[in-house]
Amino acid sequence: MLNQGLTYMASSKTKAVNAKPSDSGEDFPPFPHKHLLGISQLNQYDIINLLDRAQSMAPISRQPRKTLPTLSGKTQINLFFENSTRTQASFEIAGKRLGALVLNMSVKTSSVSKGETLIDTATNLNAMQPDVIVVRHGSAGAVELLSQKVGCSVINAGDGTHEHPTQALLDALTIRRHKNRLAGLTVAICGDIANSRVARSNLLLLGALNVRTRVIAPQTLLPAGIEKLCTEVYTNMEEGLAGADVVMMLRLQRERAGEIMTPSIREYYRFYGLDAQKFAHAKPDAIVMHPGPMNRGVEIDPAIADGPASVITDQVEMGVAVRMAVLDALIDNGEQSHE
Amino acid sequence: MNKPSSIDKPLLITNARIVDPASNTDQMGAMLVENGTISELFLSSEPSAPEGTVIRDAKGLILCPGLIDMRVFTGEPGHEYRETLASAATAAAAGGVTSFVCMPDTQPVIDDSALVDFILSRARDTSCVNILASAAITKGLKGQEVSEYGLLKQAGAVCLSDGRNSIQSSAVLRQAFTYAANFNLPIVHHIADTALNADCVMNEGLFATTLGLKGAPVEAETIPLERDLQLALLTDVRYHAAQISTAKSIAHIERAKQASQKISAGVSINNLCLNEIDVGQYRTFFKLDPPLRTEDDRLAMIEALNAGTIDTIHSGHDPQDVEVKRRPFAQAANGAIGLETLFAAAMRLVHAEQVSLIQVLRAMTQRPAEILGLPSGALAKGAPADFILADLDYPWVAVEADIKSRSNNTAFEGARFSGKVMATYVAGINVFEH
Numbered sequence: 107m108l109n110q111g112l113t114y115m116a117s118s119k120t121k122a123v124n125a126k127p128s129d130s131g132e133d134f135p136p137f138p139h140k141h142l143l144g145i146s147q148l149n150q151y152d153i154i155n156l157l158d159r160a161q162s163m164a165p166i167s168r169q170p171r172k173t174l175p176t177l178s179g180k181t182q183i184n185l186f187f188e189n190s191t192r193t194q195a196s197f198e199i200a201g202k203r204l205g206a207l208v209l210n211m212s213v214k215t216s217s218v219s220k221g222e223t224l225i226d227t228a229t230n231l232n233a234m235q236p237d238v239i240v241v242r243h244g245s246a247g248a249v250e251l252l253s254q255k256v257g258c259s260v261i262n263a264g265d266g267t268h269e270h271p272t273q274a275l276l277d278a279l280t281i282r283r284h285k286n287r288l289a290g291l292t293v294a295i296c297g298d299i300a301n302s303r304v305a306r307s308n309l310l311l312l313g314a315l316n317v318r319t320r321v322i323a324p325q326t327l328l329p330a331g332i333e334k335l336c337t338e339v340y341t342n343m344e345e346g347l348a349g350a351d352v353v354m355m356l357r358l359q360r361e362r363a364g365e366i367m368t369p370s371i372r373e374y375y376r377f378y379g380l381d382a383q384k385f386a387h388a389k390p391d392a393i394v395m396h397p398g399p400m401n402r403g404v405e406i407d408p409a410i411a412d413g414p415a416s417v418i419t420d421q422v423e424m425g426v427a428v429r430m431a432v433l434d435a436l437i438d439n440g441e442q443s444h445e
Numbered sequence: 446m447n448k449p450s451s452i453d454k455p456l457l458i459t460n461a462r463i464v465d466p467a468s469n470t471d472q473m474g475a476m477l478v479e480n481g482t483i484s485e486l487f488l489s490s491e492p493s494a495p496e497g498t499v500i501r502d503a504k505g506l507i508l509c510p511g512l513i514d515m516r517v518f519t520g521e522p523g524h525e526y527r528e529t530l531a532s533a534a535t536a537a538a539a540g541g542v543t544s545f546v547c548m549p550d551t552q553p554v555i556d557d558s559a560l561v562d563f564i565l566s567r568a569r570d571t572s573c574v575n576i577l578a579s580a581a582i583t584k585g586l587k588g589q590e591v592s593e594y595g596l597l598k599q600a601g602a603v604c605l606s607d608g609r610n611s612i613q614s615s616a617v618l619r620q621a622f623t624y625a626a627n628f629n630l631p632i633v634h635h636i637a638d639t640a641l642n643a644d645c646v647m648n649e650g651l652f653a654t655t656l657g658l659k660g661a662p663v664e665a666e667t668i669p670l671e672r673d674l675q676l677a678l679l680t681d682v683r684y685h686a687a688q689i690s691t692a693k694s695i696a697h698i699e700r701a702k703q704a705s706q707k708i709s710a711g712v713s714i715n716n717l718c719l720n721e722i723d724v725g726q727y728r729t730f731f732k733l734d735p736p737l738r739t740e741d742d743r744l745a746m747i748e749a750l751n752a753g754t755i756d757t758i759h760s761g762h763d764p765q766d767v768e769v770k771r772r773p774f775a776q777a778a779n780g781a782i783g784l785e786t787l788f789a790a791a792m793r794l795v796h797a798e799q800v801s802l803i804q805v806l807r808a809m810t811q812r813p814a815e816i817l818g819l820p821s822g823a824l825a826k827g828a829p830a831d832f833i834l835a836d837l838d839y840p841w842v843a844v845e846a847d848i849k850s851r852s853n854n855t856a857f858e859g860a861r862f863s864g865k866v867m868a869t870y871v872a873g874i875n876v877f878e879h
Contacts, residue, residue, distance in 0.1 A: 146655070225771055245773030246657035247727030266775065268657030303657060330660055331651025 134159050137435035141253050141260040144269035145310040153278070153314055159431035160279050160424065166203060167426055176434055178205035180237040185227065185252075186212045186263070187243040192398055192422070193263050193273075197240045200429035206237075224248055228255040237437055241265075259436040261429075267303050273397050274307035276428040278315070280421045281352055284393050289316040294346055294388070295336075296322040297356035297378060297405050300329045300367065304397045305356060309335045322346035324378060326367040343378055347387040354395045355380050355406050371404055381407040385415070393417045455479040456873055457494040461503035461834065465510065466807035467814075467823035476508060478830040481872035486824060503834055506867055509806050510822050511543025511574075511831035512787060513813040515633065515711060516687060516759035518608070518780070520851070521567065522560075523552025528764040528851045530564070533784065534572035536850040538877035540785040541866035542760070543831035544575035544821060546633075549586065550608035556581035556592040558600035565601050573876040574869075575831070577817065579606040582621050582632065588612040591621045594628045603817045606633040606687065609734065609779070613639055615672055622680035631683040631816060633711075634673055637735070641665035646775050648721045648736045656727065658774060661736055663691040670694050674701040677708060685816055686710040688761065690735035692745030699754050709816050711757040712746050714783060714790045715856055719743070723856070729770045729777035730854050733761070747799045756812040758805070760787040764852030781856040786843055788835060790857060792864030795837070802837070830873035839865040 135155055139147060148156075166172055182201040186194055194210060201208040213227060224243065231239060238259045241249045246266035253260040264270040282288050293312055299305045299321050312319050319336040321328065322343055333339050340346030347353060358374065368374040380394065394406075394416045402408045411418065459475040463486065475492035477485040487493075494500070514537065520527035530547070537545055547564055549555035555564060561578045568576035580602035584590045588610060597605070605625055612618050612634065625632050642665045647653050649660025670686060674697055677684035686698060688711050701708045715733055720740045724731045731737060749755040763780025770777050783790075791809065794800040814822025821829045843860045845853050869877035 224773065243773065245775045247775075248773035250726060251771075251773055266657050266773075267659075306655070306657060329654040330649045331654045334651050335654065 133162070134435075137439050140436070140439065141262075142271055142432055142436065143250050143253060143260065143262045145271045145274050145307045145314070146269065148271075148314070150314045153275070153311060156275055156428070156431055156435060157279050157282065159435055160275065160428040161283075163430040163434070164424065164427040166430070167423065172203050174204050176204045177201065177237075177437055180206045180437055181235070182206040182208045182238045182240065182433065183231055183236045184208065184210045184240045184263075185231065185242075186210070187224070187241070187248070188264070190242055190263070193242065193425075196422070196425040197261075197263060197429050200426050200433055203426070204430055204433060206433065224252060225255060228252045232256040232258070238433060259439075261432060261436065264303055267301050267306070269307045270303040271307050272425070272428050272432060273304050274311040275432070276421055276424040277308055277354065277395060277397070278311055279424045279428055280395065280417055281393070283420070283424070284417055285351060288312070290318070291351040292318040292320065292349060293352040293354060294320040294322055294350040295354045295356065296343065296346070296380065298327050298359050298367075299323045299332060299356070300327045301359040302356050306335070308354065320346050320350065322378070324368060343384050344387045347384060350388040350392055352393055352395060353380060353385065353388050357397065357399065358401055358405050375404060379403075379405055379407060380410050382410065385410055395421055397421070455484070455495055455498040456830075457492060457498045457500045458503050458508055458834070459492055459500060461506060461508035463488065463508050463824060464803060464806060465824040466803050467510075467811040467825065469803065470824070471803055473505075476824065476832070478870075478873040481830055481874075483824060483826055483828050483830050485826060506834040506836055508824070508832060508834055510810040510824055511833050511869060511871065512541050512809040513817070513819065513822055514542045514545040514759050514762065514784065514787065514809070515685075515757055515813050515817070516548065516713070517545040517762040517784065518548045518550060518764065520764060521551065522563070526851065527766055529571070530568050530576055531571040532849070532851045533762065533764075534568070534574045534576065536762070536782070536784040536848075537574045538869045538871070539849050539866065540760070541788040541833040541835060541869055542574060542784055543833070543869060543871045544577060544819065545762075545784070546577045546579050546603065546817070548606060548608040549579055549581040550610075554581050554586050555579070556584050556586070558593065558596040561597055561600035561602050574871050575821070577603045577819075579604050579608075579633065581605070582607045582625075582634070583612060583617065586610045588614060588617060591617070591624055594624055594630055598628050598630055602630070603819070604631040604633045604685070607635065609635060611635050611637040611639060611669065615676065618673065619676050619680065622676050622682040622684070626680050626682040629683070631685055632677075633685045633687045635687045636666055636669045636673060636689070638665040638669050641668070644775075646732060646736075647724055648738045650721065650739065652721050652724070656724070656774075663693050663738070663742075666691050666735060667693045667697060671697050674698070674708065677701065678704055681705070681707065683707045683816070684709070685757075688713050688716070688735060688759070689755070690716045690738050690742060690746070692742045695745060695749045695754055698749075702754065709756040709812070710754065711759055712750065712755050713761040714758055714787055715761060715781065716743065717746050717750070717758065718790050718793055719856060727774040729772065729774055730781050730856050730858065732774060732777050732779055733781060733856070734779040747794060750808060751800055751804060756808060756816065758787075758791060758808040760784050762850075763854075764850055765854045766852055770854050781854050782848070782850045782852055783855070783857075785849060786855065786857045786860070786862070788833075788866050789841070789843075789862035789864050790860075792837060792862065796863055830870060832870050833866050834868040835864065835866050837864050839863065839867070841865055
């Protein structure tokens with residue numbers, strides 16, 4: 107299965123360079139979903155399909171002229187109910203590089219009227235006939251609810267502590283490019299697991315591709331039943347990092363947790379912050395990842411974050427490729443079902 | 446609403462399977478109703494009736510006492526668009542419920558004798574079933590000051606409850622229990638530790654974690670339950686744990702029951718028929734309080750019902766409109782309607798051979814009547830003629846178009862049922878006919 111994926115990767119790499127830009131979608135099996143709401147809706151074939159598509163998109167951003175006409179005439183709305191600089195910019199660039207008309211909407215909401223605003227906004231936006239809506243919302247399930255009220259494709263750009271599928275895809279792509287494989291690797295995800303949608307999507311994705319997953323966090327930041335979502339659970343960072351190929355740090359979600367689930371930053375950093383001493387327990391060629399934005403000195407030592415093992419900026423670059431691939435796959439799919 | 450067709454004439458129901466938990470009866474027979482009360486049961490003898498009696502051949506249908514639902518929310522006064530007493534009563538009649546206790550969570554709160562009086566007189570004027578008033582344990586349901594239990598009882602309140610709210614202060618509870626015991630009023634308390642439950646929207650566990658929702662631990666129920674039971678024993682009050690939902694709660698109830706006969710416990714039909722998996726992909730009609738728990742918890746509830754540790758089953762009927770339900774799960778309101786499906790849902794347990802018919806009916810007739818001190822809940826000579834005729838096997842599908850409640854937030858939308866109420870009588874008057 108994975109070999110098949112790798113073959114795709116190898117072949118598509120060459121093709122992407124030589125292909126006529128407008129053909130880029132045709133090398134891949136159709137993506138069989140209307141929306142991308144979460145990794146939980148995908149099987150391993152869907153995941154590899156998207157990773158291969160993203161792999162072929164990656165070179166486009168490195169070309170002197172970085173656009174494809176694939177989505178020209180299409181309208182993409184980025185609907186963000188929660189603040190985000192990086193993800194919104196990434197989706198915007200992805201859409202624009204494919205030639206789509208991109209509109210950014212940030213909706214400020216009071217917590218009381220959140221629900222009404224969501225449904226009302228969905229109905230109104232739907233009337234403007236967009237082709238794809240990218241949604242971030244503070245509540246788990248909100249993106250799925252919105253997808254039921256619109257006619258176009260919907261991409262989940264993060265819903266509460268539920269899922270953030272494009273982040274998991276870009277993380278997997280980054281790992282695959284650095285390690286040339288996924289199956290059999292050991293990935294340690296460290297930090298605020300309880301409040302992290304990134305952790306949930308990553309555990310689902312990596313689990314589906316036979317990656318050994320570890321979570322490392324103080325017990326207060328581990329949600330109930332987490333042991334069934336990963337291979338191993340650790341509360342001690344050194345033990346959890348031993349022999350890891352990939353160390354994925356999470357942002358301590360200080361703004362989301364009702365109270366900080368750790369007594370102080372200095373205690374958290376002492377026991378769960380990634381510094382050189384703790385990182386030494388991982389494999390010598392281990393890479394360090396972070397979904398951003400980073401709290402330097404809280405969950406990660408700046409020397410590690412900006413050091414040679416860090417692939418954090420690669421993640422950002424792959425973010426654009428993954429989002430281009432997802433937009434292309436969904437709109438491609440939508441057009442085929444219209445015909 | 447009321448159809449006084451048979452009020453003047455005696456009514457004889459013949460050829461019925463008479464199921465009366467209070468007398469442990471389950472056999473074919475007939476029943477004579479005169480002047481709104483049961484005047485004779487014919488179990489082994491040939492039925493006889495005075496001249497002019499209307500005779501109804503039940504054709505083998507079950508004849509049992511009308512159900513008594515101890516936990517029903519309406520929107521009157523204050524939120525009539527959700528439910529009025531009259532619309533709740535119509536829904537109740539369709540579900541075989543002939544009496545229900547109306548929770549005090551209205552606007553204004555039923556914490557004053559004048560409001561008890563309002564509920565009872567509105568019910569009498571507009572509603573086709575018996576509506577009983579529960580008065581607030583604390584003023585404004587704020588959990589701080591006890592309300593005027595003596596006056597409330599005099600006005601007709603049958604029990605005290607803070608509805609959806611759970612009193613957190615042990616001192617307030619002790620005072621309330623002591624004072625309620627003074628007037629021999631039962632306390633019906635919803636149990637939840639609000640601090641442990643803060644921001645929790647479903648049962649804690651793997652399923653909540655995968656959905657990214659904050660889960661409520663079972664200890665948010667067991668800790669305040671144990672506190673309540675100890676205070677109930679201390680004060681010798683008639684105490685009814687309004688609704689328990691976890692397997693761990695059962696041992697606490699069992700222990701307290703050994704010490705006092707004044708302790709009882711209820712369970713929602715939802716916690717007997719559904720589990721956390723029913724939440725599925727953020728289905729807000731399954732967002733309930735207490736939350737739907739695990740399948741093991743559900744099975745433990747059934748076992749406790751069989752053992753008699755759980756005394757009563759209620760619908761927890763809680764009408765909520767689209768505006769507060771069609772929201773992201775965490776922001777949606779709790780609650781589901783349930784009056785119309787109470788009997789049919791309970792029959793699922795009977796058909797699954799998990800509970801006997803007589804035991805499941807006991808929890809919806811005899812036991813609530815005993816706990817609230819009502820004359821109904823049994824097919825006894827001289828008792829009010831509140832009864833239903835039901836077909837145990839009648840197949841039907843619950844569809845939105847048939848809902849009689851003003852709100853449609855049912856946890857049984859599209860559910861397939863075997864068993865239906867075919868006719869409902871309140872004080873001898875036919876208030877529902879299928």
